[in-house]
Amino acid sequence: xxxxxxxxxxxxxxxxxxxxxxxxxxxxxxxxxxxxxxxxxxxxxxxxxxxxxxxxxxxxxxxxxxxxxxxxxxxxxxxxxxxxxxxxxxxxxxxxxxxxxxxxxxxxxxxxxxxxxxxxxxxxxxxxxxxxxxxxxxxxxxxxxxxxxxxxxxxxxxxxxxxxxxxxxxxxxxxxxxxxxxxxxxxxxxxxxxxxxxxxxxxxxxxxxxxxxxxxxxxxxxxxxxxxxxxxxxxxxxxxxxxxxxxxxxxxxxxxxxxxxxxxxxxxxxxxxxxxxxxxxxxxxxxxxxx
Amino acid sequence: xxxxxxxxxxxxxxxxxxxxxxxxxxxxxxxxxxxxxxxxxxxxxxxxxxxxxxxxxxxxxxxxxxxxxxxxxxxxxxxxxxxxxxxxxxxxxxxxxxxxxxxxxxxxxxxxxxxxxxxxxxxxxxxxxxxxxxxxxxxxxxxxxxxxxxxxxxxxxxxxxxxxxxxxxxxxxxxxxxxxxxxxxxxxxxxxxxxxxxxxxxxxxxxxxxxxxxxxxxxxxxxxxxxxxxxxxxxxxxxxxxxxxxxxxxxxxxxxxxxxxxxxxxxxxxxxxxxxxxxxxxxxxxxxxxxxxxxxxxxxxxxxxxxxxxxxxxxxxxxxxxxxxx
Amino acid sequence: xxxxxxxxxxxxxxxxxxxxxxxxxxxxxxxxxxxxxxxxxxxxxxxxxxxxxxxxxxxxxxxxxxxxxxxxxxxxxxxxxxxxxxxxxxxxxxxxxxxxxxxxxxxxxxxxxxxxxxxxxxxxxxxxxxxxxxxxxxxxxxxxxxxxxxxxxxxxxxxxxxxxxxxxxxxxxxxxxxxxxxxxxxxxxxxxxxxxxxxxxxxxxxxxxxxxxxxxxxxxxxxxxxxxxxxxxxxxxxxxxxxxxxxxxxxxxxxxxxxxxxxxxxxxxxxxxxxxxxxxxxxxxxxxxxxxxxxxxxxxxxxxxxxxxxxxxxxxxxxxxxxxxxxxxxxxxxxxxxxxxxxxxxxxxxxxxxxxxxxxxxxxxxxxxxxxxxxxxxxx
Numbered sequence: 003x004x005x006x007x008x009x010x011x012x013x014x015x016x017x018x019x020x021x022x023x024x025x026x027x028x029x030x031x032x033x034x035x036x037x038x039x040x041x042x043x044x045x046x047x048x049x050x051x052x053x054x055x056x057x058x059x060x061x062x063x064x065x066x067x068x069x070x071x072x073x074x075x076x077x078x079x080x081x082x083x084x085x086x087x088x089x090x091x092x093x094x095x096x097x098x099x100x101x102x103x104x105x106x107x108x109x110x111x112x113x114x115x116x117x118x119x120x121x122x123x124x125x126x127x128x129x130x131x132x133x134x135x136x137x138x139x140x141x142x143x144x145x146x147x148x149x150x151x152x153x154x155x156x157x158x159x160x161x162x163x164x165x166x167x168x169x170x171x172x173x174x175x176x177x178x179x180x181x182x183x184x185x186x187x188x189x190x191x192x193x194x195x196x197x198x199x200x201x202x203x204x205x206x207x208x209x210x211x212x213x214x215x216x217x218x219x220x221x222x223x224x225x226x227x228x229x230x231x232x233x234x235x236x237x238x239x240x241x242x243x244x245x246x247x248x249x250x251x252x253x254x255x256x257x258x259x260x261x262x263x264x265x266x267x268x269x270x271x272x273x274x275x276x277x278x279x280x281x282x283x284x285x286x287x288x289x290x291x292x293x
Numbered sequence: 294x295x296x297x298x299x300x301x302x303x304x305x306x307x308x309x310x311x312x313x314x315x316x317x318x319x320x321x322x323x324x325x326x327x328x329x330x331x332x333x334x335x336x337x338x339x340x341x342x343x344x345x346x347x348x349x350x351x352x353x354x355x356x357x358x359x360x361x362x363x364x365x366x367x368x369x370x371x372x373x374x375x376x377x378x379x380x381x382x383x384x385x386x387x388x389x390x391x392x393x394x395x396x397x398x399x400x401x402x403x404x405x406x407x408x409x410x411x412x413x414x415x416x417x418x419x420x421x422x423x424x425x426x427x428x429x430x431x432x433x434x435x436x437x438x439x440x441x442x443x444x445x446x447x448x449x450x451x452x453x454x455x456x457x458x459x460x461x462x463x464x465x466x467x468x469x470x471x472x473x474x475x476x477x478x479x480x481x482x483x484x485x486x487x488x489x490x491x492x493x494x495x496x497x498x499x500x501x502x503x504x505x506x507x508x509x510x511x512x513x514x515x516x517x518x519x520x521x522x523x524x525x526x527x528x529x530x531x532x533x534x535x536x537x538x539x540x541x542x543x544x545x546x547x548x549x550x551x552x553x554x555x556x557x558x559x560x561x562x563x564x565x566x567x568x569x570x571x572x573x574x575x576x577x578x579x580x581x582x583x584x585x586x587x588x589x590x591x592x593x594x595x596x597x598x599x600x601x602x603x604x605x606x607x608x609x610x611x612x613x614x615x616x617x618x619x
Numbered sequence: 620x621x622x623x624x625x626x627x628x629x630x631x632x633x634x635x636x637x638x639x640x641x642x643x644x645x646x647x648x649x650x651x652x653x654x655x656x657x658x659x660x661x662x663x664x665x666x667x668x669x670x671x672x673x674x675x676x677x678x679x680x681x682x683x684x685x686x687x688x689x690x691x692x693x694x695x696x697x698x699x700x701x702x703x704x705x706x707x708x709x710x711x712x713x714x715x716x717x718x719x720x721x722x723x724x725x726x727x728x729x730x731x732x733x734x735x736x737x738x739x740x741x742x743x744x745x746x747x748x749x750x751x752x753x754x755x756x757x758x759x760x761x762x763x764x765x766x767x768x769x770x771x772x773x774x775x776x777x778x779x780x781x782x783x784x785x786x787x788x789x790x791x792x793x794x795x796x797x798x799x800x801x802x803x804x805x806x807x808x809x810x811x812x813x814x815x816x817x818x819x820x821x822x823x824x825x826x827x828x829x830x831x832x833x834x835x836x837x838x839x840x841x842x843x844x845x846x847x848x849x850x851x852x853x854x855x856x857x858x859x860x861x862x863x864x865x866x867x868x869x870x871x872x873x874x875x876x877x878x879x880x881x882x883x884x885x886x887x888x889x890x891x892x893x894x895x896x897x898x899x900x901x902x903x904x905x906x907x908x909x910x911x912x913x914x915x916x917x918x919x920x921x922x923x924x925x926x927x928x929x930x931x932x933x934x935x936x937x938x939x940x941x942x943x944x945x946x947x948x949x950x951x952x953x954x955x956x957x958x959x960x961x962x963x964x965x966x967x968x969x970x971x972x973x974x975x976x977x978x979x980x981x982x983x984x985x986x987x988x989x990x991x992x993x994x995x996x997x998x999x
Contacts, residue, residue, distance in 0.1 A: 005829040008858065012825035037400060088584050094400065095347065096587035099540045100580050102533055107576035110655065114570060118659040119914060120846045122878055129880065131857050138857050213822045214846055214878060218657070222820055225411075232404055257826035263419045263789065263816045265826075270408040277401050278393050319707035326703070418789070427791050428747075429698065429723060432730065519699045521727040523791075526699050565692075572655055572695075 004136035009254040011134060015143035017230075017250020018150035022205040023223055024230035024242035025157065026198035031236060032174040033194040036086055037098055040105035041202070042224020047108055048073045048206035049123055049215040050116050062124050070203040078199030082192060105220060112217035123210035146208045153204060154243055157197075161239070170194060229269050233276050235286025244285055248272075297598075302548070309454060313447045321446040322518075327558045328453035329514045332460055334538045334550030336507025339464065341536070342545035343476040344500035346395065349532045350406035353413040354383045354505045356527025358512025360417065363430040363522055372436030376513045383509025387502040395497050410532050417524035429523030433516040443517075453514055460507065465547065467503075476500055541582060543589030552590050645688040646681070646940055648930065649708040650717040651728070656696030657790070657819060660845075661720045661919045665742050666691060667912050668923030669717060672961060682931050683938070694719050698727045705731050713737060714940050715930055720919060722748060723791045729753050738946050740926045742919060745795040749971040755946050757929070757972045759922035761891045763799040765973065766867060769994060770840070770889045771803035773980065778863055780837035784813035786827060786851065787842040793817075796842045796867070812836045821847055824854040832860055841866040845917065849878035856882035868893060868918050871981050871988050887982045887991075892918040895988040896979060900956055900963045921963065928961030929954065929968075967996065 023045055030036045038044070052062075052069035060068060085104060089097045127141050161167035172180045173190040181187045213219050230249045235241025249269055257265040276283060313321045337351045358379035365375040394405045417424050424430070435443045436452070443449040467473050475496050478486040487493050516522050534557060542553025560578065564571035586593035650669060653662030669689070677686045692708065694701035701724035708716060709731060715738045719725055722745030732739045733753045740757050741748065746764040748756060774780045783804060787797035797814070804811055813834035815827050828851070831839055839862050843851060848870045855864065866888035869875070873895060876883045890896075894905035894916060904924065908916045930945075932954050937944045953967040967975045980992040 005833065008829060009825055012823060016823050037403075085580065085584075089587065092587040095341075095540065095544070096583045098347075098403075099537060100583045102537070103576045103579035103583070107573060107580065110570075110573040110576065113655065113659060114573060117914070118663045119874075120660075120878070129853075138859070140857060212850070214849075216846065217659075218820060222822075228404060228407075232401075254823065254826045258829050262827065262830075264415055266818060267412055267415050270412055273408045274405055277397055277405050281397050281401050317710040319703065319710045322703055322706050427723075427789065427794050429726075431726060519702055519727075520730060521698055521702060521723075523698055523723055526697060571693075 005258070007135050008137040009258055010251060011137045011139050012143070013251030013254040014247060015139070015147055015250070016253070017247035018147045019205060019209050019246070020223075020226045020230045020249050021243040021246025022150050022153060022201055022208070023227040024234065024246045025154070025239055026201040026205075027227045028231045028236060028239060028242040029174075029194050029201075030198050031231075033170065034086065034090065034191050035094060036090075037094065037101070038198075039098060039101040039224070040108060040220075041227045042220030042222070043105045043108040043112075044073075044077050044198070044202040044220075045205050045209065045223050045227075046215075046217065046220040047077065047112060048203040049121075049210040049219075050112050052207065052210075053121055053123070053215060054116070056124075066207055069207065070200060073203035073206075074196050074199045076199075077202060078196040079192070081199075082195040086195075105224070109217050109220060116217075118217065120214040120216040123215045125211035126208070142211060149204065149208060153201065154239075157201075157239065166190075166193065226269075229273050232273055232283055233269075235283030238283070238285050241283050241285035245283065248284075295598075305551075313450050318446045321450050323558055323562065325446070325450045325453050325518055327554050328450070328457045329511050329518055330535070330538065330558065331550050331554040332457055332514070333508045333511035333535055334542070334554050335461065335464055336504035336511070337535050338504075338539045338542075338544065338546075338550045339476075339507070340501050340504035341539055342543075342549065343468070343473070344479050344497050344504075346497060346501060347400065347403040348406045348501065348504070349403055349529065349536065350390065350409045350413075350505070351508045351535045352527050352529065352531030352533075353410040354387065354508030355512035355515060355531060355535075356413060356417060356522075356524070357383055357386065358509030359516040359522045359527065360424055360430070360512075361509070362513045363433045363516040364424070366433060366436075366517075372517075373438070376510065379509040379513035380506040381509075383512075384502050384506035387505025388498060390505075391498045391501040395494065395501060406532075407529065410527075410529055414524050414528040417527070424524070427524065429521055430516075431521050433520055433522070435517040435520075449518065453518070456510070456514060460510065464507075468547070472496070472499075537579060540587075541579065541589050543591030543595075546589070546591040546595075549589055549591050556590070644685055646685045647711065647713045648687055648689050648715050648717060649692060649711075649713050650689050651692045651694055651701060651704045651708065651724075652718040653696045653721055653724070654691065654693040656694075658694075658696035658719075658721045660917075661742070662694075662696070662718075664917050664919035665718065665720050665923035668908065668916060668920035668925075669927055670923075671908060671911060672924045672927035675961070676927065676931055682934050683940070685940075687927075689717070694721070694724050696721060696724075698723045702727045702731065709735050709737065714942060715740060715945060717923075717926060717930075718742060720922075721791070722795060725756070726751075729756055732756070736946075737942050738949070740930060742922045742926075745791060746799055747795070749973045753972070754950070755972075757949060757968055758974045759926040759929070760918065760974065761976075761978070762973050763796050765975070765997060766889055766891060766978070767796065767799040767803050769978065770865065770867065771800065771807055771809075773889065774804075774809060774838055774840075774865065775807045777980075778838050778865070780809060780863075782810045782812045782836045784815070784831050784834050784836035784839040784862075785811055785842070786813075786815050786817065786831065786839060788819055788821075788844055788847060789816040790819050792844070793842055800840060800842070813839075817843060817847065817851075819844065819847070822850055824851045825858070827851070828854045828858045828860055831855075831862075832858065836862060838863045838865055841870050843869065845869050845872060845875050846878065848875045849883075852879040852882040852886065863887065867891075871983060872917055873915060873988060874917060876983055876986055876988065881986070883983045884985065885983065887980070889994075890979045890981045890988075890990075891976070892921045893979070893981070893988065894921070895981070895990070896964075897990050897993075898964060900960065904963060925962055925964075925966070928959055929966075932959045932962065965996075 027041045030038050048069045051072040052065045055065035055068040085100055089100055125142055127145050130141050131138050132141055161171055169185045170190045172185055173187050177187050230245035231242050234245025256268040333351055333355050340346050340348045361379040361382055362375045418427050435449050443452045479493055479496055538553035538557045541556055543549035561575055564574050652666050673687050673689055692704040701719055705728045717740050720742035722743035725741045725743035725748055733755050738755045742759055744763050746762050749762055785797055787793040801811055813831055815830055841864055864886045868890050871888045871890055933945055933949045937948045949968055950970045954962045955965045956962055964976050975996045977996055978994045979990045981988050982991050
């Protein structure tokens with residue numbers, strides 16, 4: 003029983019990270035029909051911004067802020083203006099191809115311009131361990147969980163309680179109508195991109211102490227984001243969170259109790275089942291088809 | 294096809310036949326790779342460009358085809374039987390995969406096929422008793438047909454080219470038939486096609502299955518070409534690469550896959566001069582290409598031709614250039 | 620008309636009809652390495668060690684008066700691409716080929732280089748490489764068939780284990796090691812009670828530690844890549860996995876110790892090549908490497924460096940650039956640092972191309988790798 007709790011708690015911590023990444027991914031999809039195949043690399047990159055800032059002499063807290071700022075400009079603004087906007091009128095597929103190429107571009111950039119070796123990344127809290135029931139959890143995992151929850155709560159507040167947030171939601175649900183109602187749609191879409199950039203930067207800072215900053219980090223994280231977003235529900239932020247948590251826990255349980263060689267298979271099988279029988283995901287709304 | 298187009302195709306064919314006599318073994322290997330990849334790209338073009346379904350499973354089908362041949366030929370099965378077996382197996386798997394999967398919308402299909410590819414990779418890697426697992430299978434022999442040994446680079450290239458020619462002709466004939474026209478109707482507007490009485494599901498499924506079997510046939514040639522196969526070569530990377538080829542060449546154009554595969558094979562080689570930054574430049578080049586001609590190279594050629602010569606005939610092309618977005 | 624001609628010439632140029640002309644005063648020794656993809660860490664380490672050696676040799680006039688010309692070709696950690704690159708360099712008649720590091724790529728390349736009778740100096744450690752009867756392949760580090768028996772002996776004699784748990788990474792490196800290790804365990808009547816595979820790049824080891832704890836083996840053999848080793852050690856420490864953790868070079872390196880923090884203390888293992896070896900030549904090499912490239916190299920850097928000096932020494936011995944003569948002279952040769960300082964440690968190559976050197980048993984004490992015992996060469 004102790005081991006089961008151990009797996010559950012570890013899984014929740016990992017799942018929290020997946021949830022953060024999946025939320026940003028879902029937001030982009032909702033508001034601008036952008037399936038960002040580079041989302042994993044978006045999480046990989048900010049850590050390198052932070053490390054570069056630290057190499058230039060900045061203390062960690064400042065470097066983190068610089069990293070978030072760079073992320074907002076490059077992964078938010080530039081991404082939207084240079085890559086997404088010109089391609090949006092051509093439909094989903096060319097944009098998908100561009101984001102696939104972008105993920106390769108970002109990965110190689112990190113490898114060529116920084117290092118191919120994994121880099122240690124400063125943790126937010128010193129690595130001590132805490133006993134919860136019979137399981138041992140690192141304070142780091144708890145902090146990750148806490149920050150992830152805070153971020154989600156803040157996001158919910160933003161989207162539901164502020165005017166800007168509700169405008170963003172309206173844009174996501176029906177851009178044409180939103181435009182008619184006088185909502186500056188293009189600005190709202192921009193905000194979504196900036197928001198995603200902040201989310202991935204936070205995720206990067208949370209995840210890199212454990213994963214170590216490495217140019218290949220994006221591969222597994224990106225895949226996790228897609229699976230979490232779809233299982234939970236592509237068009238609901240809450241869905242992405244649920245999906246992330248389910249994914250984290252499921253991965254651990256299947257590796258421990260079923261098969262370690264096929265540990266990667268179970269999330270994929272769940273993904274297929276969800277898509278075939280409940281494509282809107284566990285918490286999502288059914289999408290209408292337009293003629 | 295216009296007259297200019299026919300001339301270009303004819304010249305390209307002559308170049309394809311003459312090329313191996315001027316190239317060193319590495320060059321011949323490259324164009325053989327091009328021929329083999331084009332077959333897989335044609336299959337994906339059928340699924341994507343004509344039937345409008347986003348599939349990320351083509352890499353897995355190439356893998357299934359490659360392993361089929363690599364496992365059967367050492368047992369004494371003649372190459373062409375293994376070849377057809379690969380195609381048939383992939384047709385069947387494609388049908389089984391497509392039957393439930395094609396009920397969902399486009400972007401969901403991308404993820405289902407993505408999951409499928411990774412699952413196939415895991416099976417290929419873990420089931421060592423069948424596939425020799427992560428160690429891969431070495432030394433698949435090149436076939437001898439009616440006394441003609443294809444072991445030499447040039448001979449094997451002509452085998453690949455021959456298969457490519459035969460398959461291209463078969464697909465071209467199929468597309469000209471009433472069946473093929475139905476595929477195009479599907480892509481343009483599935484609901485309207487449905488209202489006209491087309492059994493859309495059946496046609497989409499057929500397109501997907503045929504596309505998959507072409508992937509398998511490509512894999513069947515891949516095994517004796519490279520003479521080493523391992524699970525990693527057939528994972529998502531290959532599926533993405535094939536998708537890139539089809540889009541860059543021009544999705545929905547008949548010759549799109551030929552052009553796309555040529556670019557995909559040659560571009561990294563040209564960029565290799567940059568000694569290490571070439572993947573970076575390759576990715577950047579793809580992004581730029583997408584921004585300027587998302588209907589691919591052939592789409593650009595088409596637009597240039599129309600601008601220079603004026604509208605003459607409406608080609609059955611993709612709607613990517615026209616506003617299909619939100 | 621024009622267009623197809625233009626296209627044709629571009630294509631011909633691209634596929635290498637026009638071959639590069641190499642100056643008479645250089646010798647063509649191309650390097651085919653994993654510079655991107657999953658093997659980038661190993662490949663870039665190997666490359667940098669190799670480059671350092673080449674620059675040193677060229678500064679002193681090269682080999683037999685000719686400077687070494689080493690274009691770098693990237694396999695992208697894919698065996699198929701590796702094979703294509705080998706084909707490309709073979710077209711230009713190399714003297715000797717260096718690399719790759721990934722065993723899968725080595726095995727495929729060997730098919731071509733053996734046929735072309737060109738020696739290949741490789742970084743791969745899979746046992747199969749030297750078991751195919753190829754007289755043209757030469758290792759730069761122990762094959763798994765040499766290192767695993769040493770570890771197995773330690774398990775049996777040093778720890779006196781009756782049961783063992785195995786944790787390995789599911790790629791050809793990890794699986795090859797695990798298969799060889801399990802064979803050695805069976806030969807010594809030690810039971811493998813847990814056999815757990817992990818994925819390359821895996822970050823969460825809680826499930827694996829849980830399984831190892833419940834298996835309750837006398838000792839645990841850990842065969843992962845460096846970063847995963849660090850993550851595993853942290854998790855093991857966190858959950859209180861108290862059994863002896865035994866590994867190989869990838870478990871005991873300074874990099875792992877740095878990344879794992881205190882969790883690495885107490886780990887023991889067999890180390891073939893390490894910059895922490897108590898040999899002045901190696902220490903000095905590590906210093907120079909760090910100063911030039913700004914990071915501490917792993918065992919692949921040493922492989923690359925010593926591999927080049929191996930080529931230099933054998934070539935000078937035969938006095939000419941003859942690929943076949945190279946292979947003949949290299950079998951059975953012993954090179955000592957007295958004659959060739961660049962070889963760093965005395966090494967012997969046997970008739971299969973396997974390398975024999977002294978190696979070490981190490982233990983991590985207080986955040987540093989301590990050499991507990993020096994193990995002699997297996998032969999002579």
